[in-house]
Amino acid sequence: MQTKYQTRQWVALLWIMLPLLTLGVSIFDGRNLAVTQLLQSLLLIAVINLLVLGIFGHLTIKINEHDLQWQFGIFGWPKWQLKFSEIAHVEVCQTMWFEGKGIRFTREGMLYNAAGKGAVRITKADGKKIRIGSAEPEVLCAQISAQLSQQPKT
Template structure:
C-alpha cells in the first residue's frame, strides 16, 4: 500500500508544476498600452484576459500603493478592482461615473504622467 502512494507522488508533482506554469503564463505579467483614445490592459503571454477603457471616461489618475494582503492577479478590493502582477506600485484610475480601479505597475509615476498627458489632450 505504501509503495502505491509513493508512485502517485511524481504524478502529483508534475500536475502541480503544470498548473503553476499555466497560472504564471496567464497572470505572470500585466501589459498596459495607451493610445490617444483608449487605455488597454491584459495579463499573460496570450493577452487574456484583457480590458479597455476609453480615455474620455477617465476623470482622474493618481499614483498609489497596494497593500501586501491585496496580493497579485485580479482582485476585488474595498477601492474597486485591482489588476496587479508584481510589486506594490499602482495607479488609481477614477472614472467619471465615480467608480475606481487600480493598475499595478513597476513604474506608476511614468504611467500616471502619461495618462494625465493624454487626458489633457482629449
C-alpha cells in the same frame, strides 16, 4: 493603433512558488509511486504550471491614442480596456500588503496588480475607481494624464 507607452510587470511570486510546488510534490508524492506514475504526475503539474504562468505570469499595460489597456499573461486574456473619455481623474497611489497580487476586489474598487506597492488610481466618469499596479506609477500616471489632455472636450 500606435502604442504610445507599454510596460510589463512580472508576478514574481508565481514564478518562484509554482516550480517549488512541483519540486515539493515530486519529493513527497514520489516515495509511493512507480516511475511512470511519478513522471505522469510531474508532466501534469508542469502543464498546469505553464498554463497558470501563461495566464497570470505578468501584467502588461499599454496606452495608445484612444484608450488604456491592461492584460495578464501571454495569451492576452484576461484583458481590460478603458477609453480615455471614460476617465475623470488619475493619480499615483500605493497598495497595501494585505491587498495582495493579481485581480482583486478591494474597498476602493478593482485592483489589478502584479508586484510592488506602486499603483495608479483611476477615477472613472461614473465615479467608480480602479487601481492598476505599476513598477513605475509616476510614469504611467504622467502618460495617462498626457493622453487625457489631448482628448477632445465634449
